[in-house]
Structure formats: C-alpha cells, structure tokens
Amino acid sequence: MQRTRFGDMACSIARTMDVIGEPWSPLILRNIYIGVTRFEQLQQSLGISRKVLAERLKWLLEYGVLERQEYSSRPPRYEYTLTTKGMELCDLLLVMVRWGDRWLAGPAGPPVLYRHHACGKISHVEPRCAECGEPMHATDIDVLPGPGSDVEPTD
Amino acid sequence: MQRTRFGDMACSIARTMDVIGEPWSPLILRNIYIGVTRFEQLQQSLGISRKVLAERLKWLLEYGVLERQEYSSRPPRYEYTLTTKGMELCDLLLVMVRWGDRWLAGPAGPPVLYRHHACGKISHVEPRCAECGEPMHATDIDVLPGPGSDVEPTD
DNA sequence: CCGAATGAGTTCCCTCAGGGAACCCTATTG
DNA sequence: CAATAGGGTTCCCTGAGGGAACTCATTCGG
Numbered sequence: 319m320q321r322t323r324f325g326d327m328a329c330s331i332a333r334t335m336d337v338i339g340e341p342w343s344p345l346i347l348r349n350i351y352i353g354v355t356r357f358e359q360l361q362q363s364l365g366i367s368r369k370v371l372a373e374r375l376k377w378l379l380e381y382g383v384l385e386r387q388e389y390s391s392r393p394p395r396y397e398y399t400l401t402t403k404g405m406e407l408c409d410l411l412l413v414m415v416r417w418g419d420r421w422l423a424g425p426a427g428p429p430v431l432y433r434h435h436a437c438g439k440i441s442h443v444e445p446r447c448a449e450c451g452e453p454m455h456a457t458d459i460d461v462l463p464g465p466g467s468d469v470e471p472t473d
Numbered sequence: 474m475q476r477t478r479f480g481d482m483a484c485s486i487a488r489t490m491d492v493i494g495e496p497w498s499p500l501i502l503r504n505i506y507i508g509v510t511r512f513e514q515l516q517q518s519l520g521i522s523r524k525v526l527a528e529r530l531k532w533l534l535e536y537g538v539l540e541r542q543e544y545s546s547r548p549p550r551y552e553y554t555l556t557t558k559g560m561e562l563c564d565l566l567l568v569m570v571r572w573g574d575r576w577l578a579g580p581a582g583p584p585v586l587y588r589h590h591a592c593g594k595i596s597h598v599e600p601r602c603a604e605c606g607e608p609m610h611a612t613d614i615d616v617l618p619g620p621g622s623d624v625e626p627t628d
Numbered sequence: 629c630c631g632a633a634t635g636a637g638t639t640c641c642c643t644c645a646g647g648g649a650a651c652c653c654t655a656t657t658g
Numbered sequence: 659c660a661a662t663a664g665g666g667t668t669c670c671c672t673g674a675g676g677g678a679a680c681t682c683a684t685t686c687g688g
Contacts, residue, residue: 321646405611
C-alpha cells in the first residue's frame with residue numbers, strides 16, 4: 319500500500335505500521351469499536367473518501383483485523399466487526415489516546431473519557447511490565463536482539 | 474502533511490496520527506531512541522529518501538517530539554534527540570512492538586527483545602488501569618464524552 | 629407501476645506527497 | 659588542491675489520496 323514495503327522489515331514497529339500506518343486506519347478501527355460498523359456510516363462520520371475507505375476496509379480484512387458480516391441478503395448489506403486481532407489493536411489506540419490527551423488536548427481537555435469496568439473510575443492506560451507489574455516505560459528497558467532479528471540490517 | 478487535517482479533529486487518536494501517522498515517523502523515533510541520531514545514519518539505516526527524512530525531522534521538531542543539538546560547529550553538524558514528549562511516544566512504540574510480535578512475527582519469533590530494568594527479565598508491556606492497576610483492555614471500558622468533545626460530530 | 633431512496637461499492641480525473649538521484653555548501657583531511 | 663563527510667535542497671516522475679459521479683440490486687411511497 320505504501321511506497322516502501324514496511325511489512326517485510328524485521329521490525330515489529332514497521333510491520334504494525336504496515337497494517338495501520340496510514341492515518342485513516344486507526345480512526346476506522348475506533349469507529350467500528352464504538353459501533354459505527356457500516357460503510358455508509360463510516361464514510362459519513364469520518365468524512366473519508368469512499369474510494370479510500372473501500373481500500374482500507376479491504377486491507378484490514380486481508381490482515382484479519384476486521385471481519386465482514388452480512389446483515390441482509392438481497393440486497394446484500396454488510397457490517398464490519400473487529401476480530402480478536404483487531405480488538406487488541408484497540409489497546410494500542412488507547413495508548414495513542416493517552417499520549418494525545420497528555421500532549422495535544424489543549425485547554426478544553428480530552429475529547430473522550432474512559433471508564434474502567436473493573437473499578438468504575440474514569441482512568442487511562444499505563445504501560446506495565448508483564449513480568450513484575452511495575453511501570454515499564456521506554457526509559458526503563460534495555461533493547462536486545464531477538465530470534466527473528468535475522469539478516470536485515472534495518473533492525 | 475497529510476491531505477486531510479487530522480490535527481484539527483476533536484479526537485486524540487487523530488491528533489496523535491497527525492504527528493506520527495505516517496509510517497516513517499515511528500521508525501525514525503525508534504532509531505533515535507536506540508542511538509541513531511544523525512541525519513546520515515538515519516537515512517542509511519532506514520533506507521528512507523533524504524527528502525522525506527528532512528521533512529519528517531522538521532515536522533517532529535516543530536511538534537516538540539525531537540530536539541536538535543549541534544555537536545560540531547564549523548562545519549555545523551547536528552544530532553537529534555528525544556524530548557520528554559518524544560520519549561513518551563516511545564512508550565507507544567513498545568505497545569506497537571507488542572502487537573506486532575504477537576500477530577505478525579511469524580515462526581522466527583520477535584526481532585527484538587526488551588529487558589525491564591526493574592526486574593531484569595525479558596518482558597513486554599501490558600496496559601493497566603492507572604487507577605486500580607488491573608489490566609485495562611479495549612474490552613474492559615466504557616467510552617464517555619469528555620470536556621473537549623465540542624462541536625465536532627467526528628467525535 | 630413508476631420514481632425515489634438506500635447501501636455498498638467502483639470509476640474517473642486531478643493534485644500533491646513519496647522515491648530517487650543529483651546537486652550544493654562548508655570544512656577537514658591527505 | 660582534490661577528495662571526503664555531513665546535512666541538507668532541488669528536480670522530476672509516479673502513484674496514492676480526495677472528490678464527484680456512476681452502478682447495481684432492492685425496497686418503499688404514492
């Protein structure tokens with residue numbers, strides 16, 4: 319889709335960006351997440367070009383991030399829903415939201431709030447270590463080559 | 474930079490994508506994070522066009538994600554480093570890595586591993602609620618309008 | 629029975645951003 | 659004095675994004 323093939327790089331960031339690294343995709347996912355699941359609704363709520371929307375949806379289907387269900391046959395009408403893979407991408411969106419709220423929201427405050435089911439409070443995500451549970455930021459880690467680092471000098 | 478102005482939308486995802494929603498930016502940030510800080514090094518390690526690299530760096534400087542330091546005057550030579558704002562974007566990269574590792578890595582395994590300073594273990598980030606500390610996924614929350622939701626029907 | 633509306637796309641054309649190569653400028657090095 | 663290095667800028671070409679119009683199948687209103 320992009321000029322450069324990011325999906326082929328030995329880098330999980332590049333590969334993830336190959337899937338959603340074009341700014342409409344996260345917004346499409348967000349809208350499907352909050353219940354805007356049909357082509358027409360998506361196009362209107364986002365103001366995206368119909369052509370580009372069709373391309374993105376096809377792309378996200380191919381990657382297994384979305385599924386298409388027929389909610390009416392004759393005439394066939396479809397709606398798009400998140401797969402597990404896609405729902406986990408929404409976790410990434412929550413982190414984007416957190417950064418955007420912190421650094422770009424301006425005086426009006428965050429446009430959207432999130433209430434955590436478990437505790438019932440308005441909250442936000444915080445990255446923590448899956449092993450020890452302590453906060454885990456980019457400043458708190460060492461980067462080491464992994465098994466899939468391979469030939470690619472790009473990683 | 475993009476055709477559509479994402480930065481003006483009342484949505485933190487859109488605003489974040491306005492900053493890094495073009496697939497080279499996260500890779501530039503990643504490389505600066507791991508110590509590739511100069512124009513020439515960045516261009517060669519990423520295989521990015523010099524023109525596009527210059528554009529991205531300027532963009533990221535304007536947004537306060539990067540800073541430029543002169544490491545040699547006469548001839549003036551610069552290196553780019555992350556601001557706090559930029560370092561917090563790297564937390565977002567860690568989440569991208571996690572998703573990419575889980576869903577796109579293939580049989581070779583993840584290309585890069587991360588060791589958490591606090592516990593010394595190879596680990597990965599997990600999103601948790603900043604209030605109660607329990608896991609906080611997209612499936613675990615309600616979305617509510619916030620103070621900055623405003624007029625925009627896009628949100 | 630005819631015309632309009634709905635939903636989901638597809639097609640066409642235009643413009644602008646990405647890619648690549650060449651070029652520029654300043655200073656140091658051999 | 660030529661070559662090299664670092665950090666860009668300029669040029670041109672192609673292809674992706676934007677917008678509007680069109681298609682196709684079906685249903686609804688009068």
